[in-house]
Amino acid sequence: xxxxxxxxxxxxxxxxxxxxxxxxxxxxxxxxxxxxxxxxxxxxxxxxxxxxxxxxxxxxxxxxxxxxxxxxxxxxxxxxxxxxxxxxxxxxxxxxxxxxxxxxxxxxxxxxxxxxxxxxxxxxxxxxxxxxxxxxxxxxxxxxxxxxxxxxxxxxxxxxxxxxxxxxxxxxxxxxxxxxxxxxxxxxxxxxxxxxxxxxxxxxxxxxxxxxxxxxxxxxxx
Amino acid sequence: xxxxxxxxxxxxxxxxxxxxxxxxxxxxxxxxxxxxxxxxxxxxxxxxxxxxxxxxxxxx
Numbered sequence: 001x002x003x004x005x006x007x008x009x010x011x012x013x014x015x016x017x018x019x020x021x022x023x024x025x026x027x028x029x030x031x032x033x034x035x036x037x038x039x040x041x042x043x044x045x046x047x048x049x050x051x052x053x054x055x056x057x058x059x060x061x062x063x064x065x066x067x068x069x070x071x072x073x074x075x076x077x078x079x080x081x082x083x084x085x086x087x088x089x090x091x092x093x094x095x096x097x098x099x100x101x102x103x104x105x106x107x108x109x110x111x112x113x114x115x116x117x118x119x120x121x122x123x124x125x126x127x128x129x130x131x132x133x134x135x136x137x138x139x140x141x142x143x144x145x146x147x148x149x150x151x152x153x154x155x156x157x158x159x160x161x162x163x164x165x166x167x168x169x170x171x172x173x174x175x176x177x178x179x180x181x182x183x184x185x186x187x188x189x190x191x192x193x194x195x196x197x198x199x200x201x202x203x204x205x206x207x208x209x210x211x212x213x214x215x216x217x218x219x220x221x222x
Numbered sequence: 223x224x225x226x227x228x229x230x231x232x233x234x235x236x237x238x239x240x241x242x243x244x245x246x247x248x249x250x251x252x253x254x255x256x257x258x259x260x261x262x263x264x265x266x267x268x269x270x271x272x273x274x275x276x277x278x279x280x281x282x
Binding site: 103106135141156214 | 231242245246249253256264268
């Protein structure tokens with residue numbers, strides 16, 4: 001498979017950067033539409049969540065395969081497999097909010113709008129100011145790892161407060177990842193649009209799910 | 223949740239943490255240091271995100 005379709009190039013010229021940004025945003029839009037489609041199917045057919053273990057195993061498996069094949073055309077197949085799967089996992093969550101929670105449909109719409117605004121605002125800031133946020137890398141990795149462990153501990157021990165704290169950390173860390181990844185694209189530190197798309201997509205997904213969780217907990221309707 | 227499922231989740235989580243931890247340490251070593259001004263910008267941006275979320279919660 002010819003790598004030139006995947007890797008924008010090793011140079012840091014404006015043309016290369018612009019091409020990478022364009023390819024990343026096109027692929028990101030396509031994956032978001034595709035996951036909205038699979039979420040719709042999952043909601044319509046009432047497909048249940050496969051369980052935490054299977055969900056984690058499939059998620060990390062597809063993430064690994066996407067990164068492994070990110071320099072080949074096959075990477076695109078795994079990007080759509082990963083985002084389609086994440087869309088499927090959103091279906092039961094959306095069904096729960098829409099059918100079980102009073103004012104749930106409004107919460108879903110607010111979370112969608114909020115996620116879009118956060119993404120566009122942060123990405124736009126990093127693109128227009130061209131600030132280098134690469135110094136955030138270790139901080140973000142540590143934050144996400146901490147939130148992941150805290151989220152699992154909250155799930156095991158049924159700790160509501162810890163679960164909400166993990167959601168808040170996930171939301172802020174994912175916002176930071178959007179700044180960091182966009183800055184890496186702008187400064188030529190990220191040259192692969194498949195990797196860039198996956199990072200941005202997972203951040204958007206995390207922000208949406210965390211925001212929905214926080215809205216449900218604090219909006220006073222539950 | 224079935225106990226085998228809980229054990230499987232726990233084992234998966236431990237594996238993920240074990241796999242990620244060296245990458246975090248490596249990232250700490252290789253990440254460039256940000257200045258106080260850089261971190262102030264990040265704190266302000268994340269505070270703005272927090273404020274926005276607070277407003278959304280009040281609106282929802």
